[in-house]
Amino acid sequence: METSLGVLMLVVLLNSESRASSLENDTGLNFVVAFPENIAYYHATNPQNSLKILALYPDTTVKVKIEPNNVTTLQMSSGEDRDFLLHFIPQLELGKSNITNQTLHISSDKWITVQVISSKKNSLQTSLVIPTENLSKEYYIPPVPTIKGTTEPKDTVTRTVTERGPFRLVIINSDKPNTVTVEGKHTQDISLNPGEAAQVWLNPDDELRVVKAGEPVSVLFGHSCAMVKDCTCGLVYTVLPPATDQTQTFIVPPQLAPVDEKDTFILLSEKDSTKVEDFKADSPKVSVDGTAVLYRPGLLLRLIPESDFSSCYHITSIPNMNNFAVIVTHKDSTEKVYVGQESKKGADWKSLKDTDYVSTQVPLPSGRNTIWHASSKMAVYFLGQNNVSLVGNPAAAISKHSDLRGCVLSPEVVRIGEDTQGWRESREYCENMNLDLVSFSKTKHQQQVLKMLNKANTDNLKKVWIGLRRSSLTGDWYWLDGDPVNNTNWGQDEPGRVDEGQCAAMSLESSKNGAWRDEDCCEDLHPVCHKKTVLLQ
Template sequence: STDGVTGLKFIVAFPENIANFYPALPKNMIIITALFHETEVVIKGYEHHKDTLILSAGETQTFDVEAHLELSRSEISNSSLQISSNKLITVREVHHKHHSIQTSLVTPTDKLGTDYLIPPVPIINGTSHPVDQITTFVTENNPFRLVIINTEQNNMVTLTGVASKNIFLLPHQVASIWLKPEEAFRAVSAKMPIAVLFGHACAHLRNCTCAQLYTALYPTKEETKKFYIPPFLTKGVENGAYVLLSQRESRQVKSASQISPLLEATGSAILYRPGLLIPLIPETDHGACSIVTSVPNARNVAVIVVHRNLTAGVHLGYQSLESLNWQQLDGNDYVSVHIDLQSNKSVIWHSSSKMAVYSLGIKDGLMFGNPAAIISKSADIRGCLLVPEVIRIGAVAGGWRESLQYCQNQQLELVSFSRRGHMTQVYNKIILGKQAGLMDLWIGMRRSACSGQWYWLSNEPVTETNWAEGEPGTVNNAQCVIMTLKSSNFIWRDENCCRNAHPVCYKDPTLLTI
C-alpha cells in the first residue's frame, strides 16, 4: 500500500547496481520533499557523518549518496542510511550507475510491516530463464535477490518456502539474500518491522546489456483489490510485460497483454517490463494529492488514472488537466493520461475525489519509476490538503455576536464562503454530521452599517451567494445572515442579529505550497 508515505523517519539501502566491479561509480541519491516550513532533515549512517538539510514548505532537495554505500556481495552489511525529520517529508531513492537507473518510494519506518510476500520471478531470457543457467558466479545469471533492511531494534528475520532460513540483524543492518529456484522462498517475516526490496543487480535487457531491476515491496494485506493498469506502463513492450501476482496461497506470472486493464486480486501486483518493476496501485490506495519528483537528466512523466466522470477535478499545480487527451481503459469506467513534467517537483491533486498517480522516468529508451508519493487521501476544492478544514456546529444557540464569540473561544471563526464550490463542500460535510432538529445556522456574513453592503468576516470578496427567493431585504431589514437546512440547497436569508441560532464554526485548511 502506498498510503502513508509521509513520515518522520526512513531507512534506505542501495543494492548492487550492474556489478561492484563495473568501471563506473554509482551516482545514487535520495530526493526529499518537505510539506511544512522549517523542516530539518538529518541523514546519517554507520561510520557516516551527519548531514543536515533545511527545507521550506513544498521544497524538494536532492542528496547525493556516497559511492561506498552501494551494497557489496556480503550477506550482512551496515551500509544503510537513516533519515529523520522534525516535520513530515517524503523520500524517493534513486539507484543510478552508468545507463542503469531504478527508483523506489521509501515507506516511513512507522508504516513498515513484519510480513511480506515474495513475488514470483519474472521470465527474463538470459537471466531467470532457462532456470538451469542460474548461477551465483555470473552477474547477469545470478538469482534474483531480496534486500532486507532492519529498523531500530535487534531482529530475527525468517524466510519460508521449500526451504527456510533465519537471519539475525542488528539495528540498521541490511541482509542480501539470493532467491535460488530450489529454495523457492515465498514469504519473509520478522519480529520487528523491516523494509524489503526485490530485484536483480543486472537483469538482461537487449544487445548483450543488463541493468539493475529493483522495487520496494509492501507489507502483506489479504484483501481483494482492484488494479487499473494504465496503457502507458506497457506501451511498446506489449508482449514483454508481465504482472507478478503474490498471494498467500499462490503466485502467478501473467502476461499483461492477456489481462484486461482491470485486474482483481488479493495480495500484491507488480508490473514487469524490461528495465522496470513497479507496484500497481490498488483502488483502495488511490489518493487526492500526490507529489511527483523528477530525476535529473531524464524525461520525467506522470501517469494518472481516474474515473472518467471526474477528470474535471484533476490539476497539475494550478492548471486543470480536464482538456487533455484522456484514454479510456477497455471494459471499465476509468481513463488515464500521461504528462511530461518540466519542474523538479510537481503537485497533482483532485478537487473532489481520488486517483492513482505514477512517477516515471525514461532514459535511453528504458522506463523506471514508482507510485507517486500520496500526500493526502482527502480532497479539497482549493488544493493539496495537508491539514483538513475544521467545520463544527456550535453546541449553544445564541445571537450572531455571541455565536461569533463562541467560535473564537474555540480558536475558530464563523464560516465564510469564498466560492460556490466551497459552499457545496461545506454543505456536504454538514449533511453528513447533521444533528436531528437543527434547522437554522449563523454564517460569517453581515451588512456594513456604513455602506449597507454585505461582507464576509474573512474579508473575502462577496462574489457568489445563495439567497432564497426575495432575499435579502432592504438596508432597513435584518443585518445578519442565517443559512437554513430546511431546503436541500442550504439557502440563506437575512435575519435579526439578536435571534438565537447555532453557529457554523470554521477553520481554514492547511494546503501544500504549490
C-alpha cells in the first residue's frame, strides 16, 4: 500500500570508495610534492626525505612517480601506514633555481593521505600535503616573521648567506601548463610546465601579497635555514591554505606555543593587507578575512579555522621524537574525544578564555594514531620534538562525520521508506536501494538511530519495521546482519509466544523510548532502511 509520505533521507548516501572530493578533509587521489632546500642544497649531508602514506580502504594501489620512467607501485590495505623513503634521490631537494622540475607525483585508485618529512642532519620538518583535487588558484602570502639573525636586521638579508637569506615561496604546478602571477609592489609573472615548481624570494621591498594562477597550484612558505637558538639554523616551512575572503575564526591553543610565549607570532594575511600579532594565551580567538599561520622559533604552523574542524584525524608518530596531539574541542564534550579506543575525558583540559572551547596536549604512542570525536567536531595538531628539532602540522583530517563507534569514512544512512508494506516486501524495498532493514545489536547504536528517526519523523509515525525477526526453524530472534541478539529493547510483555508475531517493529512514540514488539509480518508499516557506517580500520 502506497502513502503520500515523502522519503526522509537522514544522512546523504556516500559510496565508501567513490565520493566527490571536497575541502572537508585531507584525503584525495592525487598529490604533487616538492622538497624545499633544507639548510643548503650543497651541504655535505645528504637529505633523508620521505613520504608517509595512509590508505583508507582495502586493496589500494598507490603510484609514486619520481620521473616519467621511475614509478614505484605500492599495494596497501585498509588503515595501513607506509613510509616511502627517498634517501636514494638527493637531487629531489630544491636548490636555488627559480624554475625546477624536481617534483614528484603520488596517485591512488582509492582515498589516501600524504605527509612529507624533510630531513637533513639536525634540520627536520613535516607538512601535510593538500590533494590536487583541493588545490586553489589563489593564495594569500603571510607576512614574514621577525627572526633575529635571519630577517632582522632587515639590511643584512641577502641571498648569499644561507641563514640570512630571504623567506621564499615554492609554487608547485600539477599536470597542466600554467601561468602564475605573484602580485605586489613588484609583481612577478611566471610560466610553468606540468610538474614544474617555481621559487620566489620574498624580498622586503617587493611587498608581495597574493599568488594567482590560471590552474590550481600548491604553495609553500618558509625559509631553508632560519635561526632557532644558540647560533643554529634549520628549515621552517608550511603549506599555505587556499585564499578566502570569508571571515575565519581561529581558536589558538596555548599548547602550540612555548611556555614563555616569547617570539611566538600569528601571521595574518588578507586580500589587501597582512598583520603580525603577538601570541597571547589569554586571547586564543583570532578572526581574519583570510588565513592564519603560527610562528615560533623552529616552526611554521598553518592554523585550522573553526569552519574546518573535523570529527576524525590521523597522526603517525615520528621515530626518535616525543610525539604529541594538541586537541581543541567544545568544553562540554571532552569525554567523547578518543585516541584509538581510549577516552581523553581525564586529560588536562585547559579552558580557552572568552570561548566555549578547551584544549589539551596528549602524548602519542609510536605508530599510527586515530583521534576521533563520538558526537562533534574538533581541531587536532601534530607536534614532535627532540633535543634539536621541533616539527608540526595540522593532523590529517579524515572526516567531518561523527559516530560513537569510531572514525567515519562513509557515514551511516538511515531512511524511512515512503511505502507501507509487509516485512518481507519492506526488506525488498530497502534492497532495491542497496540498503537493508536496520539492524542495531548494540544499545548505543539503537539510541543513535532512534535519535535520528525522532528528529526526522515529521509525519508522527507510531511504529516502523526493523531488521529483526523470528526463525521459523528454531523460534529464536535474529538480526539480518548476523549480529547476536544480546542487547534488546522489548516493550512490556514482549515478545509474545513463539506462535505469535514473527517480525519486529519499533515504536516511534516519544513515551516508548524505541521499544520493540512482535507483529504479524503482513502488517503494513513503513520500513527503516539502513546502510552501515564504514569505519577506518
